[in-house]
Amino acid sequence: MSDTHDANDRGDAQVPPSAPPSPVPVAAPEPGSQGIDSRPGNADAQSRVDAARTVLVRLMQELLAAEARVDDQRVADLIEANEQLVVTALREQQRAEAATQALQLEGRRLQAEAEAAEAVLRRQQDLREANERLVLAAVDAQALRDAAERARQRQADFMAVVAQELHNPLAPIRLASAMLGRTDTNEQLLPRAQAIIDRQVDHMARLVAAVQDVSRANAATLGADAVPVDMNALVLAAVAACAPAVSLRQQRVRVELPTEVAWVRGDPPRLVQIVANLLDNATQYSHTYGEIVVAAQARDGVLTFTVSDNGIGITPLAMPTIFEPFVQDSQAIGFNGVGVGIGLTVARALVEAHRGSIQADSKGSGRGSRFTVRLPLAPPPVPGDAARQGPGAAGAGHSLGGRS
Numbered sequence: 001m002s003d004t005h006d007a008n009d010r011g012d013a014q015v016p017p018s019a020p021p022s023p024v025p026v027a028a029p030e031p032g033s034q035g036i037d038s039r040p041g042n043a044d045a046q047s048r049v050d051a052a053r054t055v056l057v058r059l060m061q062e063l064l065a066a067e068a069r070v071d072d073q074r075v076a077d078l079i080e081a082n083e084q085l086v087v088t089a090l091r092e093q094q095r096a097e098a099a100t101q102a103l104q105l106e107g108r109r110l111q112a113e114a115e116a117a118e119a120v121l122r123r124q125q126d127l128r129e130a131n132e133r134l135v136l137a138a139v140d141a142q143a144l145r146d147a148a149e150r151a152r153q154r155q156a157d158f159m160a161v162v163a164q165e166l167h168n169p170l171a172p173i174r175l176a177s178a179m180l181g182r183t184d185t186n187e188q189l190l191p192r193a194q195a196i197i198d199r200q201v202d203h204m205a206r207l208v209a210a211v212q213d214v215s216r217a218n219a220a221t222l223g224a225d226a227v228p229v230d231m232n233a234l235v236l237a238a239v240a241a242c243a244p245a246v247s248l249r250q251q252r253v254r255v256e257l258p259t260e261v262a263w264v265r266g267d268p269p270r271l272v273q274i275v276a277n278l279l280d281n282a283t284q285y286s287h288t289y290g291e292i293v294v295a296a297q298a299r300d301g302v303l304t305f306t307v308s309d310n311g312i313g314i315t316p317l318a319m320p321t322i323f324e325p326f327v328q329d330s331q332a333i334g335f336n337g338v339g340v341g342i343g344l345t346v347a348r349a350l351v352e353a354h355r356g357s358i359q360a361d362s363k364g365s366g367r368g369s370r371f372t373v374r375l376p377l378a379p380p381p382v383p384g385d386a387a388r389q390g391p392g393a394a395g396a397g398h399s400l401g402g403r404s
Contacts, residue, residue: 172196228381229271231264231303232257235294238275245283249290253279256295262303265378266354277347278307278371285369286311301377308370314362322360323348344371351375 176193239253246253264271275294282292286309296305314322321327325345344360351358356375362368 173201226265226267228263228378229266229268231262231271231296231305231375233261234268234271235275235296235305238272238279239294241272241276242279242283245280246292249283249286249288251283251286251288251290251292253292253294256293258297260298261380262296262298263378263380264303264354264375266375270350271354274347274350274373275305275307277343278373281343281347281371282307282309282311282369285309298377303375303377304372306370306372308368310368313365313367314360314369315365319360319362323358347371347373 173196176196235257236255239255242253279292279294286292290310293308294305295308296303298304318327323344326341348358351373354375356373358374359372361370361372
């Protein structure tokens with residue numbers, strides 16, 4: 001009984017039903033034994049064996065109970081550790097989700113700031129472009145105002161020169177008229193008075209024609225009359241048109257043209273007038289037996305043709321105003337007849353109407369002059385397109401004049 005109470009006192013925990021104590025093995029009597037010896041000595045030994053068995057059983061029970069408690073503790077520790085891991089994982093997940101949300105919010109904020117900055121940059125770019133357009137418009141407007149002012153001033157100067165030129169013949173005409181009106185006028189003076197009147201009237205007629213030429217040239221624009229023009233043939237036609245004046249002064253014209261046709265889009269009569277005016281200028285201000293060279297070449301989308309002479313040249317003082325109307329070099333006044341000084345003005349206006357440029361060069365008085373015209377090349381005409389070609393064929397080495 002005392003052993004049982006001690007076992008209950010030391011181990012309050014009962015063995016779980018699922019783990020009943022294993023039976024303590026008891027050694028079976030060896031073969032040939034006669035069972036329990038009932039002799040007094042043997043009885044004492046038997047009681048000690050029984051007591052030992054009881055202690056052994058109790059120890060086994062305690063060991064099993066301890067193992068059960070250890071297993072329960074391990075299970076509890078594992079459950080607790082698992083719970084802690086779960087809690088930790090949940091907390092980490094919450095922190096990760098919070099961090100993700102914070103990053104998403106920060107990303108949205110940064111994206112919003114980037115979009116706002118981009119919108120500001122776009123507005124700034126739009127403002128810059130608008131400002132540039134305004135500046136360009138202002139510059140263009142100023143350029144137009146300046147051009148209009150220059151045109152107005154040129155027109156005013158032109159009209160003043162025209163008025164002066166038209167006024168100059170009036171004095172000789174009045175003188176001739178007075179001579180004719182006098183009853184005592186010598187009959188021999190009548191033809192002289194008549195010649196004065198005729199000469200001044202002719203001069204005024206040429207002035208009026210010159211004014212009309214300048215007005216038409218300044219108003220020239222390329223419209224429906226613009227067609228592809230064979231400039232080689234056109235130059236030859238202009239040279240042929242000037243042949244009478246060249247022959248009269250016994251001058252020589254040498255033509256150097258490219259072997260291939262050079263096409264320019266423009267108004268053929270006005271293009272002919274450009275070449276003819278330059279040839280007339282060269283003829284008028286070259287000496288008898290002088291030489292004039294007309295050359296052309298096409299390169300890099302531009303037709304360049306020049307009219308050169310070995311005539312009286314252009315002084316440095318006259319060069320800046322050589323294309324102005326009614327302006328003549330001092331050495332040119334009265335040379336080879338009377339000119340009104342508008343041929344080069346008309347040529348410049350017509351060249352500019354064809355989107356080209358004209359330039360004058362001279363090495364000085366008595367050293368000849370050269371006029372260079374540049375016009376944009378045009379593609380050849382397509383079948384069915386109207387094209388104008390002058391008489392004759394293009395080529396190099398053509399000569400014209402009264403002296404070879």
